[in-house]
Amino acid sequence: MRRFWILLLTELKAWRHDPISILGGFIAPGALLLAFGLLFGGRLAFQVAVINHDSGPLGDILRQTFDEALSPFDIPYYDVPDLSEEEAWREYAAQRIDGVWVIPSDFSERLEAGHNPQLEMHFSNYNDDRAKNHRLYSAEILWRFYEQIGLPGPPLALAEEYPRPEMVHWFPLIAVGLVLFGASLGGMFNIFMLTYKEHVAKITLEFGLAPRSLAWVLLPKVLLALIMGLVTGTALLGVVWLWEGVWPGRYLWAVWLLSGLVALFWIAGALLLGLRAHHYLAGPLAAVLGGVLIFFIGGGLAPVRFQRDKVVWIAWLFPNTYAVDPLRDLVLFRTWPEDWGRTLAVLVGFAVLSLGLCLWMAARQLRRVR
């Protein structure tokens, strides 16, 4: 055990010469966290101007409806800035607002008389997803408007039921996937960098000459990388806590366990790569690229449970796809995942297989140097 401890401390000292390597694991997930936070973590309402020419009262009621029709984000679908007609068109032309609604002067008159009342909706459609939202939001506005003005009720009423009293938002869901990505990347950067340096400095030759099992050399490296991965993941989790207020609390150890098992799978591969790579920078770049790829295809943006059939087959070859939903249960809801036992078994299987195979190959390579 003393030998293991000495080697671990040696690895730690080597890491202290390049502590910036830990940043490598933080930057890519951090940048993605920032991107998704800015995109989906803010106020997700469209900005539209409403130009009300209506001479009757219904135009005002319609205008009021924009503030009252709430989305599941608990905010109105539309933010309506107070703009004059001229300003509204100018802002729309400059793409500073998403659309302009025009209520014609005879709107109330036509509605009351039953003469096909109309509204004009000018909107930006350079992005079909936003265009879709404009069309569908207009249905929400009209529905609410009809209710407000007391028309005969709809032939089909609407209701919703949810499994939990609180709504989970999209950004925290994505953020948990990024924490997992960060934990894996932090470990990969660490072990790749240290191993590569030893590889180019020919220190690996000394490892190859060691009279004892190479596990004594490789396992401290793996342990240090695992710690660095968990530090990176926890730091990202801290950012998510500061931003969104979600924290696993007493389930933190379970988060570490799942993230650690996933990280071990990747650390083993990075160790092997570090022993073989001739160009240092290709390794971290490939790690970032690969990590981003796995994040996107492995349920980083939406729960896997509800779209198993849409997950591309290749994603099932990586542990991240199995771990991401149970991690969300632990971090976002602080509940045990229903599939905890199965997930743990799958992740242990991945980690053992990867470590066993990669450490064996690494040991073979080191011995071959001799």
Next chain:
Amino acid sequence: MRRVRLLLLSELRLVRTALPIHLIAVVQPCVFFLLLSMVMVKPTFDVNVVRPQSEAGHALLAAMQEVTTPDGVPYINPIIVSAEESQQAGGSVLRQRVVVEQRAGIPTAVQRFALVDSNQVKNLRNRLTAAALRLWQEAQGDRAVTVVEHPWLPRDVPSIVYFGMAMLPLTVFLAADFIGGILAAQEFEAGTIVEYRLSPTGPSWVLGARLVRLTVTALLAAGVLVVVQGWYTGYWPASAWRVGLILLPTAIVGSCVGMVTGLLLRRSIPTLAVSLLVTLGSWILGGAFGLASSFSGLYEAASRATPHSYTVDLLFGCYYGTAVGIPWVSAAVLALFSVISVALAFLAYRWRVLGRA
């Protein structure tokens, strides 16, 4: 002229010293684009509907199929499920189901959600409301309010087109910044910087040759992405030359930022970390997911501090056939960015390389 040719040849030979970096810088944006295009939201949503037993249920199902874009692309793909079913064929848990039932004597479409996020709830709610509204509109007859659509462009453009277009400045910046930075740092690590110090050739020639090499590499990387995007989306820019010209200042800025980073830090790993941060940060802030003008306040101000937002504004005309912003202002700002960055690279070179000669 011979000296310029030799310098350029020497620069091109340097590709061999960092071949994987070159490959990654060129290929990575294409892979990223293709991956994101796979996961980006599509307008058509699967909506699980419990097999209708009543007239109202059948009417809702019919109305769902009528919720489409003006081009006829459906927003709802109704999937009939049984009331007991909790899983789909592929093993997925049903994220929601719509069942029409009587509540207080009124037919009601109840949407029962599994644990899905607010964005999914919004999308599913909006679609159900749009379908149910069709029934209400029919019941209103001539009192139904018609929303007359006036879209900005003649047809809706897939979101992936904008995303791909906004990735072009990222691509040129990434290639130029990464390669420029790492090569500069490697000169210090390998000690070859001494050759530059001892060389009688002026810094402007050395920097000029490197700038040309980096800019050409960056534009080649962008060219590959333009082809991949066009092949994947069917949307091609109006003029490839114009796209190249628009991207040129960003490539110059990226090259200079990379060179300055490498010259100042003199080590590959910190240079890589800073380059990654600058590249990703400027892409995200510079209109990666929407026009800078549509984000007001601090975000727009930050966006305008990057060359990317002006580049995206100019590229918009090539892809959408309509201009955003004031093109000559965008072009002038990009030219200014280029001049300032070249000057900074020159100063950094003089300080780090010639200053110790």
